[in-house]
Amino acid sequence: MRTATDLDLPLALDRTDRSPLQVQLASALRAAVLDHRLPPGGPVPATRRLAEQLGVSRATVTAAYEQLVGEGFLEARHGSGTRVSTHVGALPAAPPVARSAPRQPMAVRAAADLRPGRPDASRLADAAWRSAWRSAVLAAVPDSEPPLAGLPALREQVAAHLRAARGIAADPAGVVVTAGTSDGLALVAHALRAQRHPDGAPLRVVVEDPGYPSAARCLRRVGAQLLPVDVDDDGLLVDQLPASADAVLVTPSHQYPWGGVLPLERRVAMLRWAREAGAVVIEDDYDGEFRYGAAPLPALASLDPSRVVHVGTFSKVLSPWLRAGYLLAPPPLRAELEAVRVDLGVPVGGTLQTAMATYLAGGGLQRQVARARRDAAHRRAHLQALVAEYPHLRARGAAAGLHVVVELPDGADAAAVVAALAADGYLVADLTAYAVARADLPPAVVLGYGPATLDQLRGAVAALARAAAQDG
Known part of the structure; x- marks a missing residue:
């Protein structure tokens, strides 16, 4: 049986590139996870072993692993090392390049639940x-x-x-x-x-x-x-x-x-x-x-x-x-x-x-609070950057917590936008669902990022931007 140290994982780092080595390594590992060269649930190389293989410091490898843990691609398990997240199994592997590949039936993707109130419990069982x-x-x-x-x-x-x-x-x-x-x-x-x-x-x-x-x-x-x-x-x-x-x-x-x-x-x-x-x-x-x-x-x-x-x-x-x-x-x-x-x-x-x-x-x-806060801060920063790419969206309420309110253009139908996102496989909440008596709330959705992967956040914000532009 092959172990993490036996994996043949060719990774190339470009030392002439201005991007930090840990960023390049995280990108290369992310690609290996997405195309299933690193299979869901499987081990990744030990930090010391990979650092020796690539000729970089162990701290560089550790930083890359921690970033991917925060993104949801890897899981750190005490006693069994770091492994590829089992959630990645829901993502289809990148297909091999072929001139005429047969058509495959479309896979049904489970909805990503991004409604507020859900934490990331994946690193709890230490x-x-x-x-x-x-x-x-x-x-x-x-x-x-x-x-x-x-x-x-x-x-x-x-x-x-x-x-x-x-x-x-x-x-x-x-x-x-x-x-x-x-x-x-x-x-x-x-x-x-x-x-x-x-x-x-x-x-x-x-x-x-x-x-x-x-x-x-x-x-x-x-x-x-x-x-x-x-x-x-x-x-x-x-x-x-x-x-x-x-x-x-x-x-x-x-x-x-x-x-x-x-x-x-x-x-x-x-x-x-x-x-x-x-x-x-x-x-x-x-x-x-x-x-x-x-x-x-x-x-x-x-x-x-x-x-x-x-x-x-x-x-x-x-x-x-x-x-x-x-x-x-x-x-x-x-x-x-x-x-x-x-x-x-x-x-x-x-x-x-x-x-x-x-x-x-x-x-x-x-220790769990420190881990959870670090992971959440990474997701939060990524989510804010994603929303900022779309001028017709505005994120608010991100100073604390595990969710943000994303305001939509004036006149948008938030309920229709929520329904459109659900059809795309992303569950979010309509701000009006939180009203006690008010009828003057602006059109907005509430998006939780506690257990979300960065890919889920990226897809959800893109779908939200499309739906808001079409409805606004």
Whole structure:
């Protein structure tokens, strides 16, 4: 059986070319993947071996490999080296040159799902991840349910994560383990309604418009009355907050879906409003790990921990498959949150919590965040450059997160453009799907790039540009 070091892979680098060697090497390897000289799932040469073969530094080969990992052509697997991504198998190999090749039936290509909310989980299962799960599975299984607020070990690790990554003086006693953002929001809504409206009156919650549809559905499901407030390029328009409300749900780190980062002066003004209105601020930090370039602004929970419920999730940096998250609650709300858990039960299994606690304690999450952020930054830069090639398109909201909003020409029918992209094999979202009450949103699509390959992004933007030009 041939191994990675036995592969006969002729690669030529031109040292008279101004292009850096690592760029040339990445291009040559990409071509070898696309024409299946490097087959899907197969190994690539070890970095040291290939560096010796080409007469370049090992760092040059490593940089080329890292670029292709970020593009989705290669996968780095701990313990088994670097391999060609199995996803490349969906791409047809370049046909051999022939004077008269027989016609082949057109292959049906699976749709590329570029709707927002999906992370890249391809590099998650490293040694630390497998070890954490192995120890959790081998541990003795208790004959009782997990603690109402979550395993103490996991709550300790979440608090440490919030202190290090968000600058929040988090007390483990205020951490509640959740089954993701929706579970956390429902838990907070139930607790607030029981605390503020024991007579059964609806909870009045300010929400961003446009905003997160799942959050709106969740709040409506628990009987909340939604009070939509418009957003602009910087996020929620704080000066439009109503005189009174029970709570405000806000995404200050990266407004969903518009993409604005709430300025410090608005954060301070919102907290002032909350104190005067007697309201609770629910800070949805759904993808706060993905920040590019600019230093993060202080979390709302770090500015006023007595009035802010900080809601976080592992879905974007790990995977929504886990259904794992957390919230940090101020002291006045903790007893009511526990009472809700008594009534509804604990939705997160003990084995998952044990594995997560071990993974965080060993630094696995910190390393995964660094990998995921580096890969996402590469895709983001590529996507921005692609959109910039078309003057009739405009990308916005790319300062953070895993998606961008691409504005279309005035008068374009966004729904028709979304349908045209779906026909071309690219699934994106219409911005109007995020409206709560607004009917004045500009024509735009929301495009996620979390798990996308560069080829998928290139094809999607080209298809988007064609559809927008035809419809506009």
